[in-house]
Amino acid sequence: MxxxxxxxxxxxxQMSQLPGVGRKTAMRxxxxLLRRERSDxxxxxxxxxxLVENVRYCRVCHNLCDGDVCSVCSSPSRDKALVCVVEDVQDVMAIESTQSYSGVYHVLGGIISPIDGVGPQDLEIDSLVARVREGGVREVVFALSATLEGDTTCFYIFRRLAGLDVRVTTIARGVAQNERLEYTDEVTLGRSIVDRRPFKG
Amino acid sequence: MxxxxxxxxxxxxQMSQLPGVGRKTAMRxxxxLLRRERSDxxxxxxxxxxLVENVRYCRVCHNLCDGDVCSVCSSPSRDKALVCVVEDVQDVMAIESTQSYSGVYHVLGGIISPIDGVGPQDLEIDSLVARVREGGVREVVFALSATLEGDTTCFYIFRRLAGLDVRVTTIARGVAQNERLEYTDEVTLGRSIVDRRPFKG
Known part of the structure; x- marks a missing residue:
């Protein structure tokens, strides 16, 4: 054309280089933009x-930040001995928005996926192990996707942490809020029965 | 969040101000962009x-251009007496890519649509009438969408051109290339029978 x-x-x-934006969408x-105010x-x-000039990654947890250390890592009210391992910064934002977590994070920057050519050396795993080895970390919580890649990554990190004095946990899997049992897949339902918890009436 | x-x-x-881009997509x-090279x-x-500093609209036809008059209007090989009326600049690009049109254009900048609050005064209709009135235009071809709004706009412009010495035509409607008759809607099929043309064997 x-x-x-x-x-x-x-x-x-340039716009068509964005992910999910083809040439027709870019044109639209x-x-x-041409119809908008020039100042907009x-x-x-x-x-x-x-963005590209100012955004940095936190020296400690690799979360996005404007300075050297992110707002979570530098907050005096966060429990530095509790480290939640996530795939990327979007997961940090998602967990933060639950307001249910008082620890800090470790952003891997991806997940082990041989099919995409992503191995452990491409992720912030060495820095996590070093962080635990330095001491002061009581518990590492895996908050990775419930997929094959997520499970592989958890298992790999678990083995790397073997022998270090740290508790390793993973977020609960089970039936989601407002989900009907008849529509829950068998693996999830089976796991939620095995992982049943005392009922608090 | x-x-x-x-x-x-x-x-x-800023990204979430783009049409069809919600906050989650904007974040993605x-x-x-953060993973791309800074120079990109x-x-x-x-x-x-x-874009906003340099792109202009053609003084004659209101197509996009970098100067005062667009490349179509300033081309010596185009027939200036044949003016194709289109809704927007995307339509110009679509017709240009057919390589079947040797005339020039007139971009209305929209279509009459009372439901969207777009009336004739919001479109480049006065300038089209003035262009025809000045003389030198032999034929005006409507290439507007085959919708109620398109038909309304054609009819309105047709009445505005009444009395002027100009032939008014509209692009053919009918069965699309590779379309099977059984899937063609009744209005299109009916119209294609009424508008039948001599078969060139």
Whole structure:
């Protein structure tokens, strides 16, 4: 498709590099931007430049942050001896929004997945082991996806932590809130029976 | 959801202003950008700034262009007496990519749609009438969507052009290429019978 403007063409090409954005969607987005106020588009462009110039990863847990150490790691009210292992920063945000966790995090930056060519050396596993080895960590909680890759990653880290004086736990799996038993898959239902807990009336 | 970085938060907020991009998608896009090379993100940001600073609308047909008059209107090989009326610049690109049209365009910038509050005064209809009134236009071809809004817009413009010395046509409607008759809707099929053409064996 011949483009009426080199600037339009360039913007479409750049937008179509975004994941899930094809050339037609990119064109629609750019046409939308052309209809917006010029200052609005400059705000968007500047926010992206500021993003790559200013966002850092926490030296301790590899969560996103603006400085050297993230807000969770630097908070005096968080329990530094309780470390939750997550795949990426979105998981940190998801757990934070539950307001049910008072410990700190360790962001792996991915999950072991041979099919995607991601091995243990591509993830922040050595730094987790070092963190535990340095002492002061009482418990490591796995909060990884309930998938084959998640289980593999948990198992690999568990073995790496063997012999160190740390408790290793994993978040509970079971029937989700508001989920009907008849629609729960067999593995989940079976596991939720095995992992049954005392009923608090 | 508490944000770990003000710059991250700002970029997510800006991206979520794009049409069809919710907050979760925006977060996914921004995390993707953080994994890209810094120079790639700067290319994207600059392409958007350049876009709003440089893209103009053609003085004659309101198509996108980088200068004062678009590449179609300024081409010596195009028939300036044949004017195709389209809803927006995407339609120009679609028709151009067919390589079946040698005339010029007139981009309305929308379509008459009372439900969306778009009336004739919001569109480039006065400028089309003026363009025809000035002379030199032999034929106006409507290439608008085959919808109620498209038909309304065609009819409105047709009445505005009444009395002027210009031929008014509309693109053919009928059975699409590779479409099976049994799946063609009744209105289209009926119209394609009424509008039948001599068969060229």
């Amino acid at each position: 011949e483009m009426p403007s080199v600037y339009f063409d360039r913007a479409v090409t 987005l750019v046409l939308h 588009v400059e705000l968007l462009a500047n926010s992206l430049t500021d | 508490e944000m770990p970085s003000v710059y991250f938060d700002r970029a997510v907020t 896009l921004v995390l993707h 993100v700067e290319l994207l940001a600059n392409s958007l700034t350049d």
